[in-house]
Amino acid sequence: MDDNTRLTELPSRGRLLVFTDLHGNLEDYRKYLEKWDSGDSDCHIVIDGDFIHSIYKEDCSVEILDDIIDKFKMHDNFHPILGNHEWSHIANANLFRGTVNQKKDFENLIVEKKSSLEPYLSNYINFFKAIPLFVKTENGIFISHTGPSREIENYEDFEFIVEDDDYYNEFVFSVLWARPEKDYNEEDVSYFLKLIESNVMVVGHTVVDGYEAFGNQLILSSSFSRGRKCYLDIDLSRPIENMDELLKCLKCLDD
Numbered sequence: 001m002d003d004n005t006r007l008t009e010l011p012s013r014g015r016l017l018v019f020t021d022l023h024g025n026l027e028d029y030r031k032y033l034e035k036w037d038s039g040d041s042d043c044h045i046v047i048d049g050d051f052i053h054s055i056y057k058e059d060c061s062v063e064i065l066d067d068i069i070d071k072f073k074m075h076d077n078f079h080p081i082l083g084n085h086e087w088s089h090i091a092n093a094n095l096f097r098g099t100v101n102q103k104k105d106f107e108n109l110i111v112e113k114k115s116s117l118e119p120y121l122s123n124y125i126n127f128f129k130a131i132p133l134f135v136k137t138e139n140g141i142f143i144s145h146t147g148p149s150r151e152i153e154n155y156e157d158f159e160f161i162v163e164d165d166d167y168y169n170e171f172v173f174s175v176l177w178a179r180p181e182k183d184y185n186e187e188d189v190s191y192f193l194k195l196i197e198s199n200v201m202v203v204g205h206t207v208v209d210g211y212e213a214f215g216n217q218l219i220l221s222s223s224f225s226r227g228r229k230c231y232l233d234i235d236l237s238r239p240i241e242n243m244d245e246l247l248k249c250l251k252c253l254d255d
């Protein structure tokens with residue numbers, strides 16, 4: 001795999017599993033991994049951001065992250081994507097849920113589990129900088145943590161994000177933080193998809209009851225959710241032309 005690539009492209013063969021927003025839930029992480037055939041190089045797994053920062057009593061963010069780093073090094077078919085919670089450590093930016101500073105909490109958790117902050121935090125930040133922002137499949141799917149950005153007006157703008165290494169511009173900010181309705185609408189999704197020549201988009205970030213279709217965008221909640229925990233199990237050899245076809249690839253964790 002190329003160094004420092006923000007866009008991972010998957011060919012039109014094999015299988016793709018997509019899940020998102022684990023937020024430190026080790027039990028769910030293990031359940032999703034059981035569905036993945038790590039030894040089959042055509043069986044891909046995408047973890048669509050926010051694997052750290054727990055909202056649960058038992059925060060397994062460090063255990064999950066250590067395992068994700070190992071698997072990312074070992075397997076070319078394992079694709080973690082950057083979320084805004086991982087980004088907060090790159091940017092050294094506080095991230096609050098209510099009154100809890102989750103960035104600070106994670107640093108405390110590292111000290112608790114490893115008995116010192118460094119070199120662990122620096123290694124984690126280097127890893128966050130090495131993972132993609134986007135996965136694009138040849139059969140028509142584009143995956144990012146959230147977005148799209150209204151700032152992306154043409155293909156050159158998109159290429160700029162992919163080739164740049166800045167984490168602080170409006171483009172990058174929007175694909176990590178944007179909310180549907182507030183920051184983009186269904187027309188923005190369609191405009192962006194046309195621009196990058198994909199048919200449907202998959203995001204996490206916004207908490208829903210398992211899944212929600214927002215125009216041509218599927219919002220997934222696979223662990224931290226308002227009820228159901230949903231994921232995608234996609235045959236990459238079959239074109240996905242529209243939302244109806246994507247919805248056929250949807251599964252729930254406890255079914």
Ligand SMILES: [Mn+2]
Pocket residue numbers: 049050083084085145176204205206
């Ligand atoms: Mn998020």
